Amino acid sequence: GENVEQHPSTLSVQEGDSAVIKCTYSDSASNYFPWYKQELGKGPQLIIDIRSNVGEKKDQRIAVTLNKTAKHFSLHITETQPEDSAVYFCAASRNNNDMRFGAGTRLTVKP
Amino acid sequence: GAGVSQSPSNKVTEKGKDVELRCDPISGHTALYWYRQSLGQGLEFLIYFQGNSAPDKSGLPSDRFSAERTGGSVSTLTIQRTQQEDSAVYLCASTSGVETQYFGPGTRLLVL
Numbered sequence: 302g303e304n305v306e307q308h309p310s311t312l313s314v315q316e317g318d319s320a321v322i323k324c325t326y327s328d329s330a331s332n333y334f335p336w337y338k339q340e341l342g343k344g345p346q347l348i349i350d351i352r353s354n355v356g357e358k359k360d361q362r363i364a365v366t367l368n369k370t371a372k373h374f375s376l377h378i379t380e381t382q383p384e385d386s387a388v389y390f391c392a393a394s395r396n397n398n399d400m401r402f403g404a405g406t407r408l409t410v411k412p
Numbered sequence: 413g414a415g416v417s418q419s420p421s422n423k424v425t426e427k428g429k430d431v432e433l434r435c436d437p438i439s440g441h442t443a444l445y446w447y448r449q450s451l452g453q454g455l456e457f458l459i460y461f462q463g464n465s466a467p468d469k470s471g472l473p474s475d476r477f478s479a480e481r482t483g484g485s486v487s488t489l490t491i492q493r494t495q496q497e498d499s500a501v502y503l504c505a506s507t508s509g510v511e512t513q514y515f516g517p518g519t520r521l522l523v524l
Contacts, residue, residue, distance in 0.1 A: 307454075335512045344416075344503055344515035345455070390455065399468075400445075400513060404454040 303328040305393050307403025315411050320381050322406045324391035325373040331393040334367060334374050339388045339405075348389075349376070381410045414438065416516035418504050424522045425494055433489040433519045437506030444487050445513060446479055447503040455503065461487065462509075494523045 304327040314320050326334075332353035337345035351358045351365045351374065358365050362381075367374040374393075378385055388407050394400035417436045425431050437444050446458040457471040461481040472478070476494075481487040491498055499522050505513035 333512075337515075342517075344505075344517045346515070347512050350512055399460070401457070402447075402455040 303331055303393055303395075303399065303401040305391060305401045305403045307391050307406060309406060310404065311407045311409070313409045313411065314381050316381060316383060318381055320378045320385070320408055320410075322376045322389055322391070322408070323373060324375070324393070324403050325371075326393040326401075327372065328393070328395065329369075329372065330395050333394050333400075334365070335392050335400075336365060336376050337390045337392065337402075339390065341387075345390055378408075381408075383410050383412050386410045416504055416506050416514055418502075418516040418519050420519060421517065422520045422522075424524065426524055427496060428493055430490065430492045431494055431521065433491075433502050433521070435487045435489070435504030435506075435516060437485065437487070437504070438508075438514055439485075441506035441508050441514075442484070443507045443509055444481055445505045445507075446487070446489050447505065448473075449501045449503055449518070451500070458489070458502075491521075494521075496523050499523045 307324045335350035338348045339345040349363050349365050351367050362379045364377045386409050388405045390405050391403040392400050419434045442463045444461045447455040459479045460468040476492045479489045501518040501520050503518045505515045507513045
């Protein structure tokens, strides 16, 4: 089955700096890669996703890149703000079935 | 529209008691997932329902855990003879199969 690894487990950045979180996956048939943000006391919320026919996707300050050959994908947050502080999870699945999640990255943005 | 809802939001129980956790998925979503999240940890897959197919129970940690999905909508996760290590947040998610999974707020279970 799919195995997703996520790094780093914790990340601290200064407000205004960029943050990058990286994930690798094992199943070459995986074709859907969402990223979730989980704030304290809440369930994970989708922030951006990418499918395997696309190499990069951007939504305002958030971007995701996918390298299918290397089987890794990354989340990039630019101009970080304190409200970006949360736990971020990557995930990988085949046709949105059997989705497997990374262990999460706790991002802290210092004002 | 309404998202995924879960109840109760918090549950405190004594070791050895049974608990039932409820999930109301987004209307029309055919697939429903249960996950467990221990404090500060990632998401542990428990069980997956897809339409009328037999559920994928491969993630259930022991036979004390079971789940049902009645009428293809509401799901109940039951933990029998609870243990302290069952303390965690139990998350439910639903999907139409085309879009991503949408999560509920979770049920925080504490076993004393």
